[in-house]
Amino acid sequence: MSALVGACLAAGLFFHGVAALGVLRMPDFYTRLHAVSKAETLGVVLTLAGVAAASDSVLTAVKIAFVAMFLFLANPTATHALGRAAFRLGVPPWTGEPEPDR
Amino acid sequence: MLSLFVVCLVFWLLLSGHGDVFHVTAGAAAAALVVWLNRADGTIGAVLQALPRLALHLPWLVAKIVRANLDVARRVLDPRLPIEPAVHRIHAPLRNDTAMTTLANSITLTPGTVTLDVEGEVLVVHALTASAAQELAGGAMTARVERLFGTAR
Numbered sequence: 001m002s003a004l005v006g007a008c009l010a011a012g013l014f015f016h017g018v019a020a021l022g023v024l025r026m027p028d029f030y031t032r033l034h035a036v037s038k039a040e041t042l043g044v045v046l047t048l049a050g051v052a053a054a055s056d057s058v059l060t061a062v063k064i065a066f067v068a069m070f071l072f073l074a075n076p077t078a079t080h081a082l083g084r085a086a087f088r089l090g091v092p093p094w095t096g097e098p099e100p101d102r
Numbered sequence: 103m104l105s106l107f108v109v110c111l112v113f114w115l116l117l118s119g120h121g122d123v124f125h126v127t128a129g130a131a132a133a134a135l136v137v138w139l140n141r142a143d144g145t146i147g148a149v150l151q152a153l154p155r156l157a158l159h160l161p162w163l164v165a166k167i168v169r170a171n172l173d174v175a176r177r178v179l180d181p182r183l184p185i186e187p188a189v190h191r192i193h194a195p196l197r198n199d200t201a202m203t204t205l206a207n208s209i210t211l212t213p214g215t216v217t218l219d220v221e222g223e224v225l226v227v228h229a230l231t232a233s234a235a236q237e238l239a240g241g242a243m244t245a246r247v248e249r250l251f252g253t254a255r
Contacts, residue, residue, distance in 0.1 A: 015175065025190045031187050033216055034200040034230045035178065041211055042171040066116075080217050083210075083228060087218040093130035093189050093228060 001053060008050030015043035028094035029086050037079040044071055105150050107137050138243065152200050155250045162246065163208055170213040186232040189218070192225045194244050201251035208243055 022035025048068050052061040110133035122200050140146055177184055196202045206217040209227055214234030219226040229235035 005199070015171065018175045018178050022174075025178060025183055026185075028187075030218075030228045031185060031214070031230060034174065034214065034228075035212065037213065037216065041166040041167050041213065064114055066113075072211065073207070076217075079210050080206065083216045085219045087226065087228075093187060095188055 005050045005054045008046050008053060012043050012045075012047030012050060015046065019043060029091050030083065030093050033079060033083055033086075037075060041072075041075065044068070044075075103137050103141070103147075106146055107133050108138065108152060110136050116183050148200055152204075152251070154202055156204065159204065159208070159246070160252055163211065164210055166243075170234065173233070174213040177231065185230055187228065187230050188232075188235065190229055190235050190238065191221075192238060192244070193223060194225050195223050196244075196248060196251065198251050201247055204251070205244060205247040207249065209238065212243075 019035050023032050026032045026035050045068055048064050048071075052064040055061055055064070111129055114129035114132060115121070115126070118129065140149060194202065194205055196205060202220065206225060209215045209217045209225065212234075214230045215238055216228045217225055218228050227235075227238060229238065
């Protein structure tokens, strides 16, 4: 069981790290928004799964599942609110030099 | 409104974890208060009716999120940062607000695409990569939400 907990937490941390790196590397507001919303989905869900696996009570695991469900609704809402505000304010999306894919 | 009461009460019982008379009575009172406070809101019934459909939608969406997440992670870690960000307009003829919201939320949840705005039946979407935009333009997600909800109100 503790191996599962460790794997979930490590994978969650990995995606959080990638999201933070993405915020630093991305060129403009919209692309950074993508990087941040990534952490909220897989990173948070994996972290919560690890916490749920670590708890020995089914009821606690159910509560953590509620938190995950809430995030599934709240995260796209917040991301959309930020993106729409920027879009309506006319923040120009970066389209720069499209770098060659591989 | 009875269904809202039941959902609230079950939610309360799962959070409290106590089945004794005091906790159940307090939960029933709280659930009744929520129903009474929302007595004028006609949209809650439609949301509750959509819950089973959303539950069917979820496993497919989670699989997509995982795949797209790995793709974006690979691009962020790539030293060349291979991204082709652009704004796209997607025509989605969903007449139902709940269906439109589900589609917009699904697009935003899927890494690589964020719904910026809704203009009638057109979703304004910012895509991080050309492949994410192509997948969206393919309309698989729109077709799926359409099947879940139907096109007519």
